[in-house]
Amino acid sequence: MAKKAVSSEPQEQPKVLRITLVKSPIGYSKVHKATVRALGLRRMHQTVEQLDTPTLRGMLAKVAHLVEVEQEV
Numbered sequence: 001m002a003k004k005a006v007s008s009e010p011q012e013q014p015k016v017l018r019i020t021l022v023k024s025p026i027g028y029s030k031v032h033k034a035t036v037r038a039l040g041l042r043r044m045h046q047t048v049e050q051l052d053t054p055t056l057r058g059m060l061a062k063v064a065h066l067v068e069v070e071q072e073v
Contacts, residue, residue, distance in 0.1 A: 015052040017060075018070040020045060025066055035063050 021041040025033045039059060040048040049072065050056050060069055 016049050016072040017052050017056065018047055018049055018072055019060070020047045020068045020070075021066060022068045023066045025063070028066070032063050032066065035059050036066060039063075039067070041067070 019039055019041065021036060021044055024044060025036045039050065039056075052071075060067065
């Protein structure tokens with residue numbers, strides 16, 4: 001088998017997103033409530049940090065009306 005080339009470039013750090021619950025999921029569907037919960041949010045104005053992945057982006061798109069997202073540098 002051929003060996004993989006080892007790059008001398010430093011690995012990029014994964015981006016981190018700060019997610020804050022700004023609107024209550026009460027009155028929305030169970031799916032939206034479950035998505036907010038899966039993001040790690042329990043209370044209003046609680047902020048969590050998550051790694052930026054395609055899965056996370058899909059979850060955020062589903063509850064974009066309930067959360068505020070900041071990209072950490």
